[in-house]
Amino acid sequence: MIYTLTINPSVDYIVQVEHFQLGKLNRTKSEAKFPGGKGINVSRVLKQLDIPSKALGFVGGFTGTYIKQFLENENILTGFIRVKEDTRINIKLKTGQETEINANGPRISEEDFTALKKQIKNLKSDDILVLAGSIPGSLPKTTYLELVEICKENGTLFVVDAEGELLKKVLPYQPFLIKPNHHELGQIFDTNISIPEEVVPYGKRLIEMGAQNVIVSLADKGAVFISEDFTCLAKVPKGEVKNSVGAGDSMVAGFLAAFEKTKNKETAFRYSVASGSATAFSLELCTKEKVEELFHQVEIIKIL
Numbered sequence: 001m002i003y004t005l006t007i008n009p010s011v012d013y014i015v016q017v018e019h020f021q022l023g024k025l026n027r028t029k030s031e032a033k034f035p036g037g038k039g040i041n042v043s044r045v046l047k048q049l050d051i052p053s054k055a056l057g058f059v060g061g062f063t064g065t066y067i068k069q070f071l072e073n074e075n076i077l078t079g080f081i082r083v084k085e086d087t088r089i090n091i092k093l094k095t096g097q098e099t100e101i102n103a104n105g106p107r108i109s110e111e112d113f114t115a116l117k118k119q120i121k122n123l124k125s126d127d128i129l130v131l132a133g134s135i136p137g138s139l140p141k142t143t144y145l146e147l148v149e150i151c152k153e154n155g156t157l158f159v160v161d162a163e164g165e166l167l168k169k170v171l172p173y174q175p176f177l178i179k180p181n182h183h184e185l186g187q188i189f190d191t192n193i194s195i196p197e198e199v200v201p202y203g204k205r206l207i208e209m210g211a212q213n214v215i216v217s218l219a220d221k222g223a224v225f226i227s228e229d230f231t232c233l234a235k236v237p238k239g240e241v242k243n244s245v246g247a248g249d250s251m252v253a254g255f256l257a258a259f260e261k262t263k264n265k266e267t268a269f270r271y272s273v274a275s276g277s278a279t280a281f282s283l284e285l286c287t288k289e290k291v292e293e294l295f296h297q298v299e300i301i302k303i304l
């Protein structure tokens, strides 16, 4: 079974404003809300791709109840731990360009974290855990490290999609997959990365540091896959971007879904890119139909 862990879920509030003016009263052209947070998006896309998963994490208040009910209505298993404060609301402002404001999130007590560690201890060697997204300020930067140590003891494969220190610290524990975007990769190595070719040497360093498979996404500029076996670049399909929130999470879900079915990394990478673009070209997260329509439009260039 695939378990997704969203330590800091969100309700994503997506507002479209035409002619936005900072410091003035603006009225929305459209608005929508969805359950969000990286692991939750991974579970929702896996469901679209016919792969069951169970969503874990902390939820609180009316926003937490909304997320739990939304997932259960989509027939996604959940094992959330309830916390006292409200789950955060993240604002996604569409004004011709996309501006995001991601909130800090509720306080997680030591007792809550102990309950989570107990859940992770129960995972088996044929399970996969996806640790995705930020952690609230009340938890230390070693939070993911503590959890992957448990995975290592149990022989549970794990995937990490997180920024900076959270990601760096887990590399020695050999994550099965990591998926930074090019900005996050640049932050890790204190450099600027803007084209796929520049990704390759840094991606290889992540493999040396312990990752088994690395996908680096560069939005419309493509994506790069690096593993010990081979490295390749993907050109993404062309289309109209409607809402790219969750595109990165869709890549993680797409890779896991296709790898589970085919055990072929190149196919899984191609499916991953198709899933990311299918979400970017949709108002909501991708559907299987859209992913399979785009799959053949993803061009893969092997470079090693």
Ligand SMILES: Nc1ncnc2c1ncn2[C@@H]1O[C@H](COP(=O)(O)OP(=O)(O)O)[C@@H](O)[C@H]1O
Binding pocket: 180, 181, 182, 217, 218, 219, 220, 222, 223, 236, 237, 238, 239, 241, 244, 246, 247, 248, 249, 251, 272, 273, 274, 275, 276, 277, 278, 280
């Ligand atoms: N403008 C776009 N055109 C086509 N595909 C896109 C576009 N923006 C995002 N995608 C797809 O979504 C994936 C993830 O996007 P990216 O913005 O790099 O990730 P993240 O959401 O993690 O920051 C890309 O690899 C690509 O497949």
Ligand SMILES: O=P(O)(O)OC[C@H]1O[C@](O)(COP(=O)(O)O)[C@@H](O)[C@@H]1O
Binding pocket: 008, 010, 012, 035, 036, 037, 038, 039, 041, 090, 102, 103, 132, 133, 134, 135, 244, 245, 246, 247, 248, 249, 250
């Ligand atoms: O945990 P973080 O890093 O604040 O990110 C949370 C946000 O990321 C998302 O999961 C979207 O992620 P991606 O666009 O990177 O796929 C949103 O649903 C959510 O608001």
